[in-house]
Amino acid sequence: MNNYSNKEKVKGGRAKPGFSAQKKEVGNREAYQALDFSADKKNLRKVGNSIFSGAVGFSVLFISVLILLMLFSLFMTSFPAIKASGFSILTGMEWHPESGKFGGWPFIVGTLMTSALALLISLPFSLAISLALGEYYKTGIISTIISSSIQLLAGIPSIIYGTWGLFVIVPIVQKIQMGMADKGIIPFGLSIITASVVLAIMIIPYSASLARDVILQVPQDLKEAGYSLGGTRFAVIRRVILPYSMTGIFAGEVLAFGRALGETMAVAMVVGNLRKVPANIFSPGATIASVIASEYNEASPLHAAALTELGLILFLITIIFSFAGRYIINKRSIK
Amino acid sequence: MENQLLNDTENKTADSRAVVKIENLKVFYDNVEAVKGVNMVFEDKKVHSIIGPSGCGKSTVLRSLNLLHSLTPNARIEGSIKLDDENILDQDPMTIRRRIGMVFQRPNPFPHMSIADNVLAGYKMNNIQLSKTESYDIVEYALKKAALWKEVKGKLNKRGTFLSGGQQQRLCIARAIAMGPEVLLLDEPTSALDPITTVNIEELIMELRESMSIVIVTHNMQQAARISDKVAFMYLGELIEYDTADVIFSNPTDKRTDEYINGVFG
Helix, strand or coil, X not given: CHHHHXXXXXXXXXXXXXXXXXXXXXXXXHHHHHCCCCHHHHHHHHXXXXXXXXXXXXXXXXXXXXXXXXXXXXXXXXXXXXXXXXXXHHCCCCEEHHHCEECCHHHHHHHHHHHHHHHHHHHHHHHHHHHHHHHHCCCCHHHHHHHHHHHHHHHCCHHHHHHHHHHHHHHHHHHHHHHCHHHCCCCCCCCHHHHHHHHHHHXXXXXXXXXXXXXXXXXXXXXXXXXXXXCCXXXXXXXXXHHHCHHHHHHHHHHHHHHHHXXXXXXXXXXXXXXXXXXXXXXXXXXXXHHHHHHHHHCCHHHHHHHHHHHHHHHHHHHHHHHHHHHHHHHHCCC | CCCHHHHHHHHHHHHCCCCXXXXXXXXXXXXXXXXXXXXXXXXXXXXXXXXXXXXXXXXXXXXXXXCHHHHCCCEEXXXXXXXXXXXXXXXXXXXXXXXXXXXXCCCCCCCCCEHXXXXXXXHHHCCCCCCHHHHHHHHHHHHHHCCCHHHHHHHCCCEHHXXXXXXXXXXXXXXXXXXXXXXXXXXXXXXXXXXXXXXXXHHHHHHHCCCCEEEEECCCHHXXXXXXXXXXXXXXXXXXXXXXXXXXXXXXXXXXXXXXXXXXXX
């Protein structure tokens, strides 16, 4: 019987293996069938499978559509402002809603300035923390203490950071500003640098935890190769660990930068909310997020549309930076 | 070699009969004794193989020669390892590692560095400043010695990870000998490579033997027979027998050596 079916298949041009292989296959199939899969169970498995892949597909689609819808609704809401003044919000220097002037440049500059400064200030700290956790204290009590404080840092509400900034950072900045009074700087305490310092502390957890993960992944044999050539621990960190994990560290910085761009409450409390392009880092200024937060409630319809347009710009800035970051990561990554 | 630095290293390896003396070496991981009082002597311009079943402590002996045990927090070491009559266990690991180079089981060139930078990695690690011509000379010298120069001379600035496995391992050997070591340690250097590449590496080892002392850990008995002047057989942390390759492979004194070599266990 077996012989017959085998011939059939050869004629059909399908079963290439010889008789014994065919028999073995049958044997496997029999063994498989013997494994208590009743027809019901098989069907159930099939249904479960398709439900699961359906759910996965739907979620993916849902998120993508949601982002597009968000962009679309932001665009629609800001349409009155776009119609009134075109895209001059991107370049206009003057923000004066009372007389219908909606120039968003001061806020764009303020946003980029605070975020970039915050990144610069946080970099040495997050690098040190990630090296401590990824290289020096991988396990043990010190590691636990550091990493749980970092987690705690990430969990503190933004308003607390703002308040703390007002009571602690603002007086310090005021003192510094007083020393620079001859340069025409008024000691408000509220300034771009104040916001940057607060922001820097807020974003440390994001960059540090990602950097720690990549530092932990540096292969042991590369580190050993470094030591075997006579390198000190510092040399191995500098010549092997940091270059090897550079792209990952960079990814963490991009993530942190994204967080800094959109941070609202803490920044609004300490940045000064002055609607002018900041002359230097010690002058007060405003960011896109802070101006939206502080003006939206009392805005006229056109004003509100202009604020939404600013929100759209912030959205686009965030997207551009995240894509640029991704591009660089792909291009520079090792392997 | 018009380069002063290279002349120095060449002379150094030629003049001093680099002799490593291991005396009563014991290595503990926590309280487990992985190496139980081993005595061995490695001579200049000879190839010494350490063979034995997995877990017999042969890699541990090799790694302690490079002082890599100090990277393992729970490792403890007793006894002495003398290089030129000075105990290296008392000395600065950084200095010793420059004199005793190491090549690892898996080819591990630095993936973020070019081929040339990989060869010069030891100098970079130690912050030794080199002029352009010096660097080029060292790269050429080391790659020629590692029999890799012809294959890579046109792409010295490309990353080392694009090379084949055997080429990568030769790059690692070049990286180790660029520092002009007196002793070269190889930890199963061909176990991740195909047979033809293995033969190439073995030929390379035979050439390097002319200018330094070589210690190689291997699982491959034929390899040990092919390249070694002396062979050490280790079992359960003990040195069972240490003699010339001829004696070990044709007329071993210990029964365990005989059994291991003839595949009774291991």
